Amino acid sequence: MGRQFDACSSSIGAEALLFISKIRNSISFQWKSHSATRLALSVALVLIIVQSAFVLPILWGNEQRLLRQVDKAEFERVSSWLDKYNSAVTNVPLSPGLIGITLLTSGDTMRMVSASGDAPQYTQPLPDLKMDGSVARFVERNENIGLSRWLLGEGGQQLTALVRLDVSDQVAANRALALRQFLYILISSLLVAFAVSFLAKRFFVAPINKTLESIRATRSSGAKMQVALTQDSLPEMNLVSEEFNGLIDEQKKAARQVKVKQQYLEYAAHHDPLTHLGNRLMFESCLKTTVAESFARDEKLAMILIDLDNFKFFNDQYGHMIGDKMVVEIASRLQTMVRNIDMVARLDGDEFVIIQKDVNSHDDLKMVAERIMAEIGAPFEYRGYSLKVTVSVGMSFFPNDVSNKNDEELACEEIVNNAFVALQEAKTNGKAQYQIFNDSMRQRLTERIRIEQNLKTALENNEFEVYYQPKINAVTRQVTGAEALVRWHHPTDGKISPEIFVPVAEEAGLIIEIGEWILRTACRQTHMLQQIGFEGLQVAVNISTVQFTDGNLLPMVSKALRDSNLAPELLELEITESAVMHDPEDVIHSLHELSRFGMRLAIDDFGTGYSSLAYLKRFPVDTLKIDRAFITDVSSDNDDMAIVEAVIGLGQHFNMKIVAEGVEDEDQLHFLARNGCDLAQGYYVSRPMTMKDYIAWLEKWPHGVQPQNADSNEDIAAQDDDVLPLKRAS
Numbered sequence: 001m002g003r004q005f006d007a008c009s010s011s012i013g014a015e016a017l018l019f020i021s022k023i024r025n026s027i028s029f030q031w032k033s034h035s036a037t038r039l040a041l042s043v044a045l046v047l048i049i050v051q052s053a054f055v056l057p058i059l060w061g062n063e064q065r066l067l068r069q070v071d072k073a074e075f076e077r078v079s080s081w082l083d084k085y086n087s088a089v090t091n092v093p094l095s096p097g098l099i100g101i102t103l104l105t106s107g108d109t110m111r112m113v114s115a116s117g118d119a120p121q122y123t124q125p126l127p128d129l130k131m132d133g134s135v136a137r138f139v140e141r142n143e144n145i146g147l148s149r150w151l152l153g154e155g156g157q158q159l160t161a162l163v164r165l166d167v168s169d170q171v172a173a174n175r176a177l178a179l180r181q182f183l184y185i186l187i188s189s190l191l192v193a194f195a196v197s198f199l200a201k202r203f204f205v206a207p208i209n210k211t212l213e214s215i216r217a218t219r220s221s222g223a224k225m226q227v228a229l230t231q232d233s234l235p236e237m238n239l240v241s242e243e244f245n246g247l248i249d250e251q252k253k254a255a256r257q258v259k260v261k262q263q264y265l266e267y268a269a270h271h272d273p274l275t276h277l278g279n280r281l282m283f284e285s286c287l288k289t290t291v292a293e294s295f296a297r298d299e300k301l302a303m304i305l306i307d308l309d310n311f312k313f314f315n316d317q318y319g320h321m322i323g324d325k326m327v328v329e330i331a332s333r334l335q336t337m338v339r340n341i342d343m344v345a346r347l348d349g350d351e352f353v354i355i356q357k358d359v360n361s362h363d364d365l366k367m368v369a370e371r372i373m374a375e376i377g378a379p380f381e382y383r384g385y386s387l388k389v390t391v392s393v394g395m396s397f398f399p400n401d402v403s404n405k406n407d408e409e410l411a412c413e414e415i416v417n418n419a420f421v422a423l424q425e426a427k428t429n430g431k432a433q434y435q436i437f438n439d440s441m442r443q444r445l446t447e448r449i450r451i452e453q454n455l456k457t458a459l460e461n462n463e464f465e466v467y468y469q470p471k472i473n474a475v476t477r478q479v480t481g482a483e484a485l486v487r488w489h490h491p492t493d494g495k496i497s498p499e500i501f502v503p504v505a506e507e508a509g510l511i512i513e514i515g516e517w518i519l520r521t522a523c524r525q526t527h528m529l530q531q532i533g534f535e536g537l538q539v540a541v542n543i544s545t546v547q548f549t550d551g552n553l554l555p556m557v558s559k560a561l562r563d564s565n566l567a568p569e570l571l572e573l574e575i576t577e578s579a580v581m582h583d584p585e586d587v588i589h590s591l592h593e594l595s596r597f598g599m600r601l602a603i604d605d606f607g608t609g610y611s612s613l614a615y616l617k618r619f620p621v622d623t624l625k626i627d628r629a630f631i632t633d634v635s636s637d638n639d640d641m642a643i644v645e646a647v648i649g650l651g652q653h654f655n656m657k658i659v660a661e662g663v664e665d666e667d668q669l670h671f672l673a674r675n676g677c678d679l680a681q682g683y684y685v686s687r688p689m690t691m692k693d694y695i696a697w698l699e700k701w702p703h704g705v706q707p708q709n710a711d712s713n714e715d716i717a718a719q720d721d722d723v724l725p726l727k728r729a730s
Contacts, residue, residue: 300400
């Protein structure tokens with residue numbers, strides 16, 4: 001029976017494997033979809049559980065029914081035999097189903113009557129009898145052997161039988177049936193699961209995968225998503241497509257906005273907002289690239305710096321709006337002049353730069369400069385205004401003017417510095433011209449740097465000294481005061497002219513510290529003159545343009561007067577005409593503040609700068625100083641005579657005193673006195689001198705002021721040795 005069961009199991013297993021192998025390819029196709037696979041497995045599992053819940057009880061009932069049939073058949077056979085051979089109950093005949101029997105007498109006390117075959121052992125107490133008529137149910141079953149209890153006989157003597165039954169055939173048949181049922185359940189579940197998976201793949205997974213593929217293609221290409229949906233596709237995919245397309249459109253719109261903003265920021269970072277030319281950052285980047293290319297190709301280039309002359313005055317005259325229009329017009333003109341390979345940029349408010357490639361000679365560069373000056377100098381008509389400006393141009397060559405030919409960064413810095421030096425040379429020589437950098441400019445630049453360094457050392461070492469040039473009344477010849485002038489005594493170079501170091505000090509900003517020291521020293525020493533008897537003598541101190549724009553002039557002057565105890569009316573501040581016209585409105589405000597403080601104000605070098613007649617009546621000025629250029633030939637040149645007479649008449653009209661500089665002979669002094677000039681100053685009166693020599697000169701001047709205490713010269717000399725330090729006062 002066991003062999004039959006094994007053969008049946010092998011046959012059914014082979015059929016199952018064959019069937020499974022046939023659908024393997026189809027299942028593998030569905031297996032690629034995880035969603036369909038999970039759904040199919042879930043369906044199969046549910047079907048197996050549900051079907052097993054119904055089939056397993058049926059199989060168990062079938063097995064119990066077969067066992068009862070075997071038990072009943074053997075019981076009837078043994079009962080028939082006992083009824084026939086009741087008198088000889090010794091050995092009960094066995095059968096293939098009955099393999100052992102033990103007969104016991106019934107009653108309270110049982111005893112064994114007989115035993116046959118593989119008889120069960122008699123033990124007390126016997127198992128409880130569960131009767132089905134006269135047949136007891138199975139009370140025990142071990143594998144394929146069943147143990148049962150029978151009650152035999154009726155009426156008279158009854159016997160109890162303990163029997164062993166072989167139920168292997170019935171169990172094997174039942175198990176084969178159970179296996180077939182289970183395989184049917186499994187196969188049907190798999191078929192249903194496969195069908196569900198296929199339908200899910202066809203109507204759900206495939207449309208989703210198609211949509212995902214379209215999304216991936218859209219992400220890589222940036223195009224709008226296109227999903228071809230058939231009638232059997234999921235309608236929800238249309239909504240997914242529409243939603244995703246909407247997101248794509250919004251993303252594209254946002255990306256375009258971000259790109260536009262990035263482009264704007266990039267443009268704004270490298271371009272001037274007014275002229276839309278490249279700014280300093282773009283210029284520096286372009287210069288590095290151009291210099292690197294010139295190094296590699298052994299080509300020449302030119303740096304052209306263009307600065308508008310007196311553009312601040314232009315803005316003050318016409319207004320900043322028109323000034324901006326002029327700047328835009330100049331930028332447009334420059335752009336039309338350059339080639340595509342060249343570059344034009346705006347570095348500052350009124351400063352432009354051009355990088356020009358492939359410039360072969362200085363003659364070519366001169367032609368370019370002349371064309372630039374002519375083009376920019378052409379009038380510009382705007383709202384009834386005919387606007388016109390002049391420019392100064394500075395130029396340098398690469399690599400001719402560059403000494404650092406092995407370092408690109410240093411070469412870029414040097415070529416720009418050289419062009420700037422050439423531009424400053426053009427401005428110094430009168431503006432409205434161009435200059436090409438040369439070795440002499442380099443030498444002057446080196447000398448300027450050396451002077452600047454020496455000036456810083458001179459401030460620490462007290463190498464400066466104040467000299468005084470007297471002023472006299474042109475008619476009475478009486479001394480009224482002196483002008484304080486600075487002199488520099490260098491330990492190795494000797495005396496250095498103010499015409500050399502003062503411009504350098506102004507450019508380097510050192511003139512503020514030097515000017516403050518001059519002012520404090522002049523006030524202190526002039527107060528000392530009052531103490532020794534030279535009362536009423538004034539002192540004039542020059543104020544540079546840098547000191548005016550510093551914003552600290554009034555506090556500095558008031559502190560100097562307060563520390564020296566000098567009366568404010570004895571101090572006169574001299575301001576050059578160009579400084580006055582640098583920023584007239586601010587200067588007028590500053591001059592009024594100084595005037596209210598009580599000190600006197602003078603305009604120096606009148607007639608050599610801008611025409612300031614329109615502002616002259618608004619300036620609280622006490623003195624006009626005629627420049628020495630008009631005094632030199634005043635006694636012989638009719639033009640100089642007319643100019644001097646006009647300036648004297650102008651000063652008298654505004655109740656100003658007139659001082660003539662550069663008086664060198666009696667004829668000049670006589671002409672000035674005859675025409676109403678108030679004061680004279682020059683070598684004919686005295687050269688600039690130290691305080692000690694100034695005191696000695698005052699004592700000897702025929703019409704000068706004599707000291708009240710003549711024997712105080714030793715005290716004067718002692719006080720003159722007390723020199724204030726040159727550092728800025730705290």
